[in-house]
Amino acid sequence: MKKNLYIILIVMLFGCEKYLEKIPDYKFPSELATSNLDSLESITNGIFNQLQSGNLFGGGLIANSELLSDNWDAPPISSFSLNQLRTRDLNAYNGEVNGLWNDAYRAINMSNIVLHYLPVHENQDITKATLIRGECLFVRAICHFELVRMFAQPAGYSANNNHLGIPIKLTKSSATEGQNTIRSSVDDVYNQVIQDLKEAIAFLPETKDSRVSKWAAIAYLTKVYFQKQDYANTLLYCDEIINSGNFSLNTNVDEIYSVSGWNFSAETIFQLINLPEDMNNGVLTGRLKSTSVAYNNPFDSLVSLMNDERKVKLYTFLGVPYLKKYSNTAMNITIIRLAEIYLTRAECKAMLNYADIEVREDYNIIKSRANNFSDNSTTGQLNLLNAIHTERWIELGFEGDRFHDLKRRKAKFYTSIGNFEWDDPKLVYPIPQQEMDMNNNMIQNEGY
């Protein structure tokens, strides 16, 4: 016992500081985590893990936009936050809203951390550094884009899009830095997103089966320009993808929904990979599984539009509406696929007054894949647009597109809760209360 005491006394005198330094072995001090390129690569992996979060592409971002659209009229939901979404009666404490804001900005900050330390370590492996740089720019762009679509009135709401957007974050934060960032205009946010994506294209790999290929960034550019109603630029990038010959439509309409792990279907442009042991799509598949999307009335109107393979294979069971897109819980989360690019291009062509046959050609590709008759008769911009909108609704239903598509087109939302104009403030998320409380420069959205 006394010996013990002496040992401790000695430790005390000479090793006090060490004795009182305890670090858990399952965590990495930040100095270590940013000390080399391999670590930065690990952070980048963490960023993709973050994208799979139940609040982002792994669930809420997609599922909640469906809940707010006219696709899915859910019965009362026993979750406070989801029920608020269902009734389009949100407040600044909504967990889904806060979760999206927090998780997306976390991914952005992680990207900024990597981009901050990359110049220090890039010489260790310039190929790897280039890849990481492209990926981080890509993630930063798409997170800003998804945030601005949910937390601000859509592009086209004001002349020059100078209405309030979201804070743009391009540097890493600390407990004191980056706490009072102002909301930039929607136009500035779009410009930053486009700039990051264009820059990313230069760093990302050509191979389409990459975690993020340059095609993913290009495809996202079509989404961004399309949402901005810049149809000429959208068309340019759609052409680049389609003409590259890298992608082709899958033969079966339901093939994309069972791709899992490190597999890329012919049609896949950007997906989040799900390994069986990860099951990071749980929130998404859980919320949009057949049993969750209650049958009977909810998407009758959508189903009634269909008369092809997609009705049987994706949307009904024994004739009753029944969503099958999320039945395979092991599925990867497809974020952009070639079908969308075709439909987007069709619409751009229609908007830019291309010949009717050229417009029909693009969406007929989608129809014929579903063993449907080709449309050879529709003419005139308005009719064509109607046909494309219907086709888009069917093809991309429940994939997180409808809500933004209606807003882009300034179309009305017809829902069981009531009808909403495209710019109804209830269809814009509130800025989370915590951001309001802590950020001195934050301005709340209308109606909250």
Added chain:
Amino acid sequence: MRKLLLINLLFINSILSFAQGNIDGTVIDENGEPLIGVTVFINKTTFGTTTDLNGYYKLTNLPNGDQTIKFSFIGYITQEQNIKIESNSYINLNMTMKSDNLLLDQVVVVGYGTQIKREISSSIVSVKTEELENKPNNNIASSLQGKAAGVQITTDNGMAGGSASIRIRGVNTLSGGAEPLYVIDGVPILNDDISESASRFGYNTSPLTLINPNDIEDITILKDASATAIYGARGANGVILITTKSGVEGKSKINFSYNTGISTETNRLELLNANQYVDLYKQAWVNDGNNINDLTHINNIHLDSIANTDWLDEVLQTGSFHDVNLSYSRGNKKINYYLSGSFKKESTFMKGNEFQRGTLKGVINYMPNKKTDISTNISFGRTDNKYAKTGSAGGLGRAQSEALPIYPVYNPDGSYYWWDNGGLQNLNPVAEAELLDNRNKSYRYLNNTKVKYDITNNLTFKNEFGVDIINQYERFFTPKEITIKEDSNGVSLSTLENREIKYTTLNLNSTLNYIRKIKTNNELSVLAGFSTQNSKEDYKYERVSGPTLTFDSNTSDAQYQEYSIQGRGQEYAILSFFSRLNYNIKKKYLFQLSYRTDGSSRFGNDNKYGHFGAVSFGWIVSDEKFLNDNKWLSFLKLRSSAGSRGNDNIGNFNQYSFFSGNQNYAGSYGIGPDNPSVSNLKWETVITSDVGLDFGILENKIEGTFEYYYTKSSDVLVANSPLSPSSGYTNVTRNLGKVKSSGFDIQITTHNLSKKNKLKWKTDFNISKYKNEVLDLGDAKEISGTNFGENRAIVGQPVGVFFLAEFAGIDPTTGDELIYDLQGNKVVLNATNSISERKVMGKPYPDFYGGINNTFEYKNFGLEFFFVFSQGQKIYDDHGKRQLGNMGFGWNQDIRTLDYWQTNGDETNVPNLSLTENRDLNSSRHLHDASYIRLRNLSVSYSFSEKFCDKLKVEKIKIFIASQNLAVWTKYKGWDPEVNREGSGAITQGVSYLTPPQSKVFTTGINITL
């Protein structure tokens, strides 16, 4: 007495001529310390003396013959012994004085030592073993409820192994821990819930349940700065010192007890039955503008084939328990020991909730010579706790909410009926109780080895080495029947999770204690010590799934392997120096100074060491001459203290910025940042001043204590102090706040009737009043305690106030729920104004609380009834918004929903019914007064007569029947007014969310002493 002594002394000097025999010796107390000033005299003579500084006395020239020598001293039992004096004989007679049982003269355990209660100048309450005996609680803390002023105890739930929250003099913190430090036999022990019971099953459990309450000798609660400053950075929330039983000198003693009993929930919730539910559903359906003929199904159940299930009946039961204890002790001057074993088996009122505990304890105390004392104390506890789901986790919580009375328990084919909740999980509380097997098997080893050595008569060295090891094995088995987990081929999978934690604490205390008498009646005592503690947690978690798994499957079998992690967390080290100086003048003027320096691994690099200290004074007024002739005042002490201590319950690694691993993507290892760094993170500093008055009136027939204290804490930790989430970080832990509190503690014991052989009646009463206020929160405007911000810390308000829109009644013309907006206008509640119009609506902590205990003894009978009360605290029923007029939410409704608004002019608290309106909104409609008086304990006991015992050759047999929580008087309509959803957090108290009730227990038992 003293006058007599003086006369005696005079006589001794004058009557030398008759002197014939001599006697001398040393008088010591029970601790072997020499007693100074003990009166020693020969009965019926005038020979007498007092002991000197070394406790030595000598009487000479005593008359021949049989005499009785008498030793008396204040606070000790007078001792008599017959002696035979012969001419010129020389007798050596040493005497050990035992302290008498007057409360004022008890020896009280204090930090790193003991003190005599009358000489203490700080605020300390002591609870003896008798007051803790025969209670059915698994957790010692629960048995303390209502026993001590200034100590508020809430039994969080009635589940097996459940925890209790203790607040000593309220809270001085916000997000630091508010629980006191527990020290058992000198070793600080772990009291945190390290299990996953809260997150998975909806209630906290406590590692204190691994300790057998019957092994406890006494519990001392240190309240003020003077008493706790010696625990430095861990003293701010008060300290609970637990002393366990050990052997005593004397013949062998065997103690046996057996208790058994039954338990039910304290109160049964009343919910709608199936017909009532359907009626209300129909009404809501029609109110929403639908045609009643279109309503054929509710949640896929045809209205012609509804069941009528009372789900509470289905998941509740009458619990039972058996508790056996056996102990053995014996000892002599050189060695004594104590051995005990116990076994308890319990099933609670909740089906599927079971608890087993076995304990073993051994204490050996060896005194090879007068200077040396070596002891070791080993205890070993094992619990096997089968969890049941409650609250938001399901089980009982589901039975009282989602489980509609129209659902059957089983399908016609006997299989469980599953209803659809969005496809996330298969639900049915009965299936959960029957199919799930979730267990916590824990082992706790406590060992304290002490060596005490008297270097000189004045100087004692003591070394204590303590070990606390908890091995906890949790296993969560979810059979495939109840999950919807499938592999890619659609095969259902069972899941088995294995979570192991090994928590080891090593503690070393070394002290030097110097005591010196200065002149006759002054005493100086100095304690100096060094202490170090190191705690480590190793953990392992594995999750496997497969179609053929069972509870006992081997989780390391590769065929099932799915996810596994192991590592070390919770590492924590402290290094401390402390010292205490006591100086007593004539045992009348008391002075104490204490000091401690703590270095802790939890503190940031800029603030590695904290310094704490306190000073106190006491004055025993009743020993002053001017009160000597006083007839009624037997004791009066004034005392006062001031000092600082710290709260280091701030988390182990909060000062660092970390990245965590396992944020993998597609098989590649990923990491991500947790929080930004805070290098100046430190303890919370709590400064307290205290004045107290201890008194005894009419020969101490009435004894008591009044205390007033004022506390101010600064650098209060705000864990998760919010950041702008757009920075990528949502929160960080910082020292931001200031909190002040003040209050009175009053404790009175009256011996109403105390004549021997007659009816004896004693009353113990205590009451505490307490208030606090948040003074500052730094740049955080307010801190919310829960996701929806019902509880808050707001500057200028008490800690944890409820922040809600104020309910303004149901509009009699429309049936809508109204609130007052901040301008005082009545407006209809909606999602936006339920947030924007919030204000402070009450607090979760009481205005005052306490206990009153009456014990009666008549011949061999004993009767005790013990009430606890608490006034002024509020409870927020977070589930109320879903169960009082919210048919649209899809849950069963409280019976009070039958009072729903129906027609113009209805005065009610329940709005009109609707299936589509969003009623899932907070307002003060669900905030309730939770004041209560509870008959905490009622017991009747009978001790068999000595004659009868002699016949059986036993010393004592006692039988008793008792009831705990027999009745509670409260306006609160929920399960129980003592609830706690959020565990032990300082801000988040008084919120109920399907929180399980406490148990009402009937116990009968027998205690036999051989």
